[in-house]
Every structure is written in structure tokens, then in C-alpha cells.
Amino acid sequence: MTIQEKIQNAKTYLGIEFGSTRIKAVLIDDTFAPIASGSHEWQNRYENGVWTYSLDDITTGLQHCYAALTEDIRQKFGVTPTTYGAMGISGMMHGYMAFDKDDNLLVPFRTWRNTITEQAASELSELLCFNIPQRWSIAHLYQAILNGEEHVRHIAHINTLAGYIHYRLTGKRQVGIGEASGIFPVDRTDYNADYIKKVDEVLFAKGFSVKLTEVLPSVLNAGAKEAFLTADGAKLLDPTGTLQPGVPLCPPEGDAGTGMTATDSVLPRTGNVSAGTSIFAMLVLDKPLKGYYPEIDVVTTPCGAPVAMVHCNNCSSELDAWVKIFGEFAQLSGHPIAKPALYDMLYYHALTGDPDCGNTVVYNFLSGEPVAGAENGRPMYFRTPDGKFNLANLFRAEIYSTMAALKLGMDILFEKEQVSVEKITGHGGLFKTKGVAQQFLADGLGCAVSVMKTAGEGGAWGMALLAAYTVCGGGKSLSEFLDSEVFVGMESTTLQPEKNGAEGFAGFMENYKRGLAAQYAAAK
Incomplete structure (x- = not known):
């Protein structure tokens, strides 16, 4: 069967993921390889003290992304799809979208990037003896109650971005278990019932009488066809009007779940690092953690297995800003450089820098970074007077900074909790330039890091795989499906830590930790 015939006979599967700066759609066929894609660039806005996207941003972004996909299909195969074998929606996890009984959005969407729920997160963590990060949906809901916000009395439902879009497409308020685990703590199949009871009692005492089981979206495991x-x-x-109704939609998942799927990291002792606007590491646990830590989330795979996640709000945005500066300089010189070539040039030049970046330190905090103890964000850098300040060291420090906060959290898992991992796979835009960020991450974490040839496809491909599943x-099982059907013979490269690089990264981290006090002071 030709690809054109597969498109016409619903032998294709569509994944759409709402990232922080790009909405991407990936279409795969029954070999599970990408055959077409489309995307739409977008940006969050900082309005009235809140990082947000408007409903119009969401709707138009979805439509433009889908239109770009169908145009790509027409250009390549001469047909326009009217249906798919299945499809699925993914998005940035966590955040807060509160609706009344008529589905009106009560306050602007509060994204994961906001660090405005410290009191709620702290109180809930103490109540449950389980870390509730500031970005989780339940922390946002409880903080709104603590603040006495007027909209609270009108709340009928809350949702995440992926859950909201899934509801608009299907009329079903449901999320996958991985997505649910960033809303409220879960067990392997649903929200943790003991924790629900405890939090319901606290919310009732604060005047919020609607049960959480009525407010939160329902939970499904991967493979559900509902x-x-x-x-x-x-x-x-x-x-x-070309697309026809009736396409099955799999449970919507968060970017963590799609990242695990896209890197075949859903079994215990496997892990992945997803790096784009934010960066997070996911390690699938083979035993529970002994303690709980503000730096560590416990979430799940799309099939409900427990995962330790280190999530950092800031990754590549500050680095991208510096690349743009160099691009402007090239333009002014009369020798413009295409963006992909510019990234490659600067990344590869960073490999020639000193392993410790010549005592140059960068903080990439455009927003608060709880893992590093930074309540607010202020991008900054410092260097010692006798350090080696040059372009290679500056840009090496920029790349190190994308994973430095992650290193702080990973040290807890590796050193305090003795978590074991057999493989870590990197994916996302940070790894597009071959062998650079991958090597630095291996040096920083002290373990081998693999990157598959699909690393740049990211979560939209992972969502398409979940739809196909x-x-x-x-x-x-999901792991059996991925191992036997998708990743057999998948091309990948693996880099081991290098002694000089590991020692240099450790030296960078010592300087990084010493300078955090200045970061805190600058952000006041």
C-alpha cells in the first residue's frame, strides 16, 4: 500500500503537541515513521503578573498547525486527509484553566511557568508528605482559594491545556494518567483516593465545597479508546470542513509522557531528558523514593508506572537570545548566516572551550527556578577577573546553564536516593546539533547519554505513537509495543562521560552554586 493509499484508508496516526514556543503536528503511518508534519510558532505573554496564552492563541494556533500539516501532506502526496486511524493531543503539563458550569474560562490560563503558588504548594506538600510543586494544577487551585479570588466560587471544572483541547475535540473531560499526575498525585490507575480525601477536607474548611472528583478531569491509561x-x-x-468526525482520540498526555514514549523510556531503570524551552529528566523507578524533596516530582509514565522527575523552568530561551544577538551581528557585517548554520557554528565552537568555561558562569533564569531556589528570574552571568573570557567559553557556559539546575536535582536522585538508571536518552531541540549538548549532559550527569535519529521530532511524534498504540x-503493554514495533533497529548514538569534561562541569557547578546568592539578590 502506498503512503497516499494509507492516508486515504485511515492507516495513519496523528499527534499534536502544544510546546512553549511551537505547536507541532506529526503524522505517522503504520510503520510508525513520520511521513508529514506541520507547525505554528507562538509565545506566552507575561500579563498582570501571570505567564499566559489566550484562548484565541490556543484555537488559532491549533488550526494553523493543522493547516500546515495538511498542506505538507498535499505537497508530498497529492491528497487531503479526511480521517485518521487515531489521533491524540499533548501539551505543556500542569497549569490552571478554571471554568464555570457553562464552560467559560474564569481567569486567564496560568501556565506551568508561573511560580506564584508557594504557600499552597508548601502546605499541600506538608499535608500529604508528598512534594506538590508550584506549577501543579492543585497548587494553583488551592492558592486561588487561599487568595480569596472571586472566581473560585464559580468553578465547576479545572483542566490542563491538553485536557482542554481534548474536551473541545471530543466533549470528554479526561486525561491520560501521566498528565493527571501533574494535576494531583495518582496511584497506578487514578488520583490517590487517600490524598483526595485529605485535600477535600482542607478545601472544605476554606469554603470550597465542590468535591475534587467533580472538579478534576477523569483519568485513563494509555491504550484506552473512549x-x-x-x-x-x-x-x-x-x-x-474536509476532516470528518469519528476519529478515535487516545487519552491526552503531557509533554513528559510523550517524551518518555518518544525515547522508549517507559520501563524501570530507563530515563530521558527533554530539553527545549524548559528541561526535565524522567527516571522510571524500580522502587519508591525514601524521602520527598521540593526539587523532585513523582509522576507516572502513560501506563501509570512511578517516575521521578526533575523539572526546570528554564532551558534554551536565554541561549536562543544570545544566538539571535550573534545573528544580528552577522547581518550587520554584511554576511548573514542562516539560523541552523549559526547554531551549529556556535555549538561546535563551544566544544573548543575550557571544560570549566574559563570561570565564566551563566544563569538562564527568565522565570523563577524552584529547583535552584530562585523565586524570580533574572538572566545574568559573571566571570572571575583572571578567567579566560572568550566566545568558546561564553557559549559553552550558555549550554552548561541549560542543564545546570537539572544537575542540582539529579544529584539528589543519584547521591541521596541511589536511583539506578541503565540508559538516559536525550531528545528535543537542544540535541539537534550532533554530539554537543549530548556530550555536556553525559559529562554533567556522569552517565552515558543516547540520542536517537528522531531526537528532533520530540513529543508530537511520541503523541502520534500513543495514538497508534x-x-x-x-x-x-506499551513497553512491548514500543520495543517490538517502533524501536527495533532504531539508529542512535551513545556518548560516555569524558574525564576532563566531567571535572570541568563539576568546577562550573561549584562556581554556579557560589554565585546563586547574587542571583537571588538581583531578582528581589
């Missing part, structure tokens, strides 16, 4: 594209949903996604799983 939602289908409605006529209204089809029209929302494709205003041209819904109809092609054949009774296999």
Missing part, C-alpha cells in the same frame, strides 16, 4: 472526534471538534480543528497495540 473518545472520538465530534462534528464540532472536526470543525474546530479543520474549519474547511490505541488501535495497533494488539493487547501488548
Whole structure:
């Protein structure tokens, strides 16, 4: 069967992921390889003290992304899809979208990037003896209650970005278990019932009488086939009317779950690092953690297995800003450089820098960074008077900074908790330039890091795989499906830590930790 025939006969599977700066759609066929894609660039806005996207941003972004996908399909294969074998929606995890009984959004969407729920997160963590990070949905809800915000009395439902879009497409308020684990703590199949009872009692005492089981979206595991594209949903996604209703939608997942899927990291003792606007590491646990830590989330895979996650709000945005500066300089010189070539040039030049960056330190905090104890963000750098300040060291420090806060959290897992990991796989935009960020991460973490040839496809491909699993799983577990159907013979490269690089990264981290006090002072 040709690819054109597969498109016409619903032998394709669509994943759409809402990242922080880009919405991406990836279409795969029954070999599970990408055959077409589309994307739409967007940016969050800082309005009235809140990082947010508007509902119009979300709707138009979804439609533009889908239109770009269908145009790519037409250009390559000469057909326009009217249906798919299955599809799925992913997005930035956590955050807070509160709706009344008529589905009106009560306050602007509060994204994961906000660090405005410190009191709520602290009180809930102490109540449950379980870390509730500031970005989790339950922390946002409780903080709004503590603040006495007027909208609270009108709340009928809250949701995440992926859960909201899934609801618009299907009429079902449901999320995958991995996405749910960033809303409220879960067990392997649902929200933790003991924790629900404890938090309900606290919320009731504060005047919030609606039960959490009524407010939160329901929970499904990977492979569930309980939602289908409605006529209204089809029209929302494709205003041209070409797309027909009836397509199965798999449970919506967060970017953590799609990252684990896209890197075949869903079994115990496997892990992945996803690096883009934010950076997070996921290690699938083979035993529970002994303690709980503000720096460590405990979430799940798309099939409910416990995962230790170190999530850092800031990764590549500050680095991207510096690349843009160098691009402007090249333009002024009369010798403009294409963006991909500019990234490669600067990344590869960073490899020639000193392993400790010549005592140059960068903080990439555009927003607060709880893992590093930074309540607010202030990008900054410092260097010692006798340090070696040059372009290679500056840009090496920029790349180190994308993973420095992550290193702080990973040290807790490796050193305090003795978590074991057999493989870590990197994916996301930071790894597009071959062998640079991958080597620095291996040096920093002290373990081998692999990158697959699909590293740049990211979470949208992982979401497409979860959609395919819904109809092609054949009774296999998700890990069995991925191992036997998707990743057999997948090309990858693995880099080991290098002694000089590891020692240099350790030296950078000592300077990084010493300078944090200045970061805190600058952000006041």
C-alpha cells in the first residue's frame, strides 16, 4: 500500500503537541515513521503578573498547525486527509484553566511557568508528605482559594491545556494518567483516593465545597479508546470542513509522557531528558523514593508506572537570545548566516572551550527556578577577573546553564536516593546539533547519554505513537509495543562521560552554586 493509499484508508496516526514556543503536528503511518508534519510558532505573554496564552492563541494556533500539516501532506502526496486511524493531543503539563458550569474560562490560563503558588504548594506538600510543586494544577487551585479570588466560587471544572483541547475535540473531560499526575498525585490507575480525601477536607474548611472528583478531569491509561472526534471538534480543528468526525482520540498526555514514549523510556531503570524551552529528566523507578524533596516530582509514565522527575523552568530561551544577538551581528557585517548554520557554528565552537568555561558562569533564569531556589528570574552571568573570557567559553557556559539546575536535582536522585538508571536518552531541540549538548549532559550527569535519529521530532511524534498504540497495540503493554514495533533497529548514538569534561562541569557547578546568592539578590 502506498503512503497516499494509507492516508486515504485511515492507516495513519496523528499527534499534536502544544510546546512553549511551537505547536507541532506529526503524522505517522503504520510503520510508525513520520511521513508529514506541520507547525505554528507562538509565545506566552507575561500579563498582570501571570505567564499566559489566550484562548484565541490556543484555537488559532491549533488550526494553523493543522493547516500546515495538511498542506505538507498535499505537497508530498497529492491528497487531503479526511480521517485518521487515531489521533491524540499533548501539551505543556500542569497549569490552571478554571471554568464555570457553562464552560467559560474564569481567569486567564496560568501556565506551568508561573511560580506564584508557594504557600499552597508548601502546605499541600506538608499535608500529604508528598512534594506538590508550584506549577501543579492543585497548587494553583488551592492558592486561588487561599487568595480569596472571586472566581473560585464559580468553578465547576479545572483542566490542563491538553485536557482542554481534548474536551473541545471530543466533549470528554479526561486525561491520560501521566498528565493527571501533574494535576494531583495518582496511584497506578487514578488520583490517590487517600490524598483526595485529605485535600477535600482542607478545601472544605476554606469554603470550597465542590468535591475534587467533580472538579478534576477523569483519568485513563494509555491504550484506552473512549473518545472520538465530534462534528464540532472536526470543525474546530479543520474549519474547511474536509476532516470528518469519528476519529478515535487516545487519552491526552503531557509533554513528559510523550517524551518518555518518544525515547522508549517507559520501563524501570530507563530515563530521558527533554530539553527545549524548559528541561526535565524522567527516571522510571524500580522502587519508591525514601524521602520527598521540593526539587523532585513523582509522576507516572502513560501506563501509570512511578517516575521521578526533575523539572526546570528554564532551558534554551536565554541561549536562543544570545544566538539571535550573534545573528544580528552577522547581518550587520554584511554576511548573514542562516539560523541552523549559526547554531551549529556556535555549538561546535563551544566544544573548543575550557571544560570549566574559563570561570565564566551563566544563569538562564527568565522565570523563577524552584529547583535552584530562585523565586524570580533574572538572566545574568559573571566571570572571575583572571578567567579566560572568550566566545568558546561564553557559549559553552550558555549550554552548561541549560542543564545546570537539572544537575542540582539529579544529584539528589543519584547521591541521596541511589536511583539506578541503565540508559538516559536525550531528545528535543537542544540535541539537534550532533554530539554537543549530548556530550555536556553525559559529562554533567556522569552517565552515558543516547540520542536517537528522531531526537528532533520530540513529543508530537511520541503523541502520534500513543495514538497508534490505541488501535495497533494488539493487547501488548506499551513497553512491548514500543520495543517490538517502533524501536527495533532504531539508529542512535551513545556518548560516555569524558574525564576532563566531567571535572570541568563539576568546577562550573561549584562556581554556579557560589554565585546563586547574587542571583537571588538581583531578582528581589
